[in-house]
Amino acid sequence: MKLSNVKILSNTPIAKDVYRMELACDFAGEAKPGQFVQVGLPGYEVRRPISISWAGPDTIRLVYKIMGKGTALMSTFEPGLELSVLGPLGTGFPIVKRDEVVLLGGGVGTPPMLLTAKAYLDAGVKVNVALGFNTKDEVFYASEFEQLGITPIICTMDGSVGVKGTVLDGLKANNIDCPFVLACGPLPMLRAIQNTYTEGYISLESRMGCGFGVCQGCVLVDKNGMPVRVCKNGPVFPIGKVVL
Amino acid sequence: MDLSVSLPGLNLKNPIISASGTFGYGREFAMIYDLGVLGGFVTKSVTLDARIGNAQPRIGEAPSGMLNAIGLENKGVEFVRLREVPFLEKQNTEVIVSIAGSSVEEYGEVVSHLTGLDCIKAFELNISCPNVAHGGMAIGTDPEAVAMVVRMVKQVADKPVYVKLSPNVTDIVKIAQAAEQAGADGLVLINTLMGLRMDLRTAKPLLGNVTGGLSGPAIKPIALRMVYQVAQNVNIPIIGCGGISNAEDVLEFLYAGASAVEVGTANLIDPWACPKIIDQLPEVLAKYRLNSVQEAIGKALPKKA
Numbered sequence: 001m002k003l004s005n006v007k008i009l010s011n012t013p014i015a016k017d018v019y020r021m022e023l024a025c026d027f028a029g030e031a032k033p034g035q036f037v038q039v040g041l042p043g044y045e046v047r048r049p050i051s052i053s054w055a056g057p058d059t060i061r062l063v064y065k066i067m068g069k070g071t072a073l074m075s076t077f078e079p080g081l082e083l084s085v086l087g088p089l090g091t092g093f094p095i096v097k098r099d100e101v102v103l104l105g106g107g108v109g110t111p112p113m114l115l116t117a118k119a120y121l122d123a124g125v126k127v128n129v130a131l132g133f134n135t136k137d138e139v140f141y142a143s144e145f146e147q148l149g150i151t152p153i154i155c156t157m158d159g160s161v162g163v164k165g166t167v168l169d170g171l172k173a174n175n176i177d178c179p180f181v182l183a184c185g186p187l188p189m190l191r192a193i194q195n196t197y198t199e200g201y202i203s204l205e206s207r208m209g210c211g212f213g214v215c216q217g218c219v220l221v222d223k224n225g226m227p228v229r230v231c232k233n234g235p236v237f238p239i240g241k242v243v244l
Numbered sequence: 245m246d247l248s249v250s251l252p253g254l255n256l257k258n259p260i261i262s263a264s265g266t267f268g269y270g271r272e273f274a275m276i277y278d279l280g281v282l283g284g285f286v287t288k289s290v291t292l293d294a295r296i297g298n299a300q301p302r303i304g305e306a307p308s309g310m311l312n313a314i315g316l317e318n319k320g321v322e323f324v325r326l327r328e329v330p331f332l333e334k335q336n337t338e339v340i341v342s343i344a345g346s347s348v349e350e351y352g353e354v355v356s357h358l359t360g361l362d363c364i365k366a367f368e369l370n371i372s373c374p375n376v377a378h379g380g381m382a383i384g385t386d387p388e389a390v391a392m393v394v395r396m397v398k399q400v401a402d403k404p405v406y407v408k409l410s411p412n413v414t415d416i417v418k419i420a421q422a423a424e425q426a427g428a429d430g431l432v433l434i435n436t437l438m439g440l441r442m443d444l445r446t447a448k449p450l451l452g453n454v455t456g457g458l459s460g461p462a463i464k465p466i467a468l469r470m471v472y473q474v475a476q477n478v479n480i481p482i483i484g485c486g487g488i489s490n491a492e493d494v495l496e497f498l499y500a501g502a503s504a505v506e507v508g509t510a511n512l513i514d515p516w517a518c519p520k521i522i523d524q525l526p527e528v529l530a531k532y533r534l535n536s537v538q539e540a541i542g543k544a545l546p547k548k549a
Contacts, residue, residue, distance in 0.1 A: 210512040217303040
């Protein structure tokens with residue numbers, strides 16, 4: 001964990017209310033798939049937890065959605081501005097030795113799956129990807145996965161592009177029955193995945209105070225009734241571990 | 245520059261103490277810096293039995309601060325005694341254990357489980373948590389209940405007892421004096437102020453607990469005012485707390501009559517906040533022509549007749 005002032009290299013819209021920000025970052029080399037950073041915004045006390053979508057040797061990429069005033073402000077930042085960023089944080093996706101995995105991304109839960117896909121490809125694993133969105137204006141990252149040599153199954157709830165329905169509908173439509181899943185997305189999607197799969201990992205979201213395990217702000221409860229810190233024990237948990 | 249401060253039970257190498265609830269039991273911070281640089285730290289509050297805490301969301305934002313409603317989540321006093329104490333024993337800093345309870349009796353019982361442990365230098369009674377239904381602030385806003393809990397704990401404690409006061413009262417001096425008269429060795433001012441945020445999408449209060457405690461720079465002037473008022477009306481030492489994030493803030497609290505300070509929310513925003521403040525402090529003291537922390541304590545208080 002480091003606290004660094006990192007320079008914005010670019011900050012561009014890639015879908016409705018969704019932005020891609022590239023940052024020159026001295027801890028980029030330490031970032032693992034599924035980890036996140038806490039971004040400090042001028043004038044805001046509490047940092048914003050945002051997943052690391054991609055990491056090069058000296059750069060990280062964050063893809064974020066405008067959810068409130070803070071992220072709206074973030075979308076106005078020009079290249080050259082420096083942000084205070086704490087990271088990398090949390091326990092990410094383990095790279096498990098399997099022949100084949102399926103990666104599922106839902107909406108703004110899609111970004112961390114890109115770096116995860118790269119790590120699994122590097123480990124010699126066959127990677128299937130399905131991405132779910134509400135409607136075609138919100139779709140992003142199909143070409144980023146294609147650049148890795150993966151053709152993602154695009155799903156939209158309104159059927160305006162790709163398979164109509166959820167990522168699980170998309171897998172069914174394409175006859176993908178791989179039992180090992182890695183996923184990040186909204187709660188209803190993760191609940192459906194937790195009800196369907198027994199093997200794999202999901203990445204959770206929670207409001208955070210610190211992001212490194214001390215304030216107990218983001219705590220959820222596991223199936224044994226024990227508290228788990230989304231920021232430290234997670235955000236990635238084995239499927240079935242956390243009560244959703 | 246002499247930064248040291250001596251308080252009941254506490255030989256502080258500097259006046260910076262990490263505040264309860266922002267520091268866990270120190271483990272996460274020990275991985276990023278030597279806790280020996282701190283004057284001391286206060287553990288997360290411990291209750292008799294494990295508590296699961298409040299429903300999500302537990303964190304909200306506020307201008308120059310934050311709201312929290314954790315709800316005293318902790319693993320209970322036996323866990324602390326068996327699992328955390330061995331870690332606390334290895335730390336070269338003054339450890340203060342924060343005690344909470346849902347009744348006056350529970351405070352005494354928790355402390356009785358933690359006696360005879362050399363690594364605990366003092367107890368801090370959290371009678372000011374605004375986020376629990378029983379105990380906490382309900383005790384800390386009633387002078388008689390404050391006196392009862394202090395007397396109860398003083399009967400069993402083998403270390404000095406500090407009382408962390410709630411700012412959610414009409415007259416904090418009355419509460420402070422009740423604690424002093426009941427035998428408190430020191431006071432900590434202040435805990436969080438009760439607040440609320442709305443979620444515009446759901447048209448409901450944002451936090452799972454409805455209300456939460458406001459902390460951060462937003463509450464610093466209130467904390468300073470309360471330290472200043474109480475310092476003129478008690479004869480036991482005060483540890484100042486509320487929105488401290490740099491050495492200038494520390495100096496303000498010292499001037500107002502605090503003998504040391506606790507840093508809370510700043511730890512969450514910058515995990516290195518405390519060591520940075522400690523590094524800055526000699527320079528800031530020198531800038532205002534002070535030769536020691538001691539010299540700054542109470543400098544702003546009216547001279548007693």
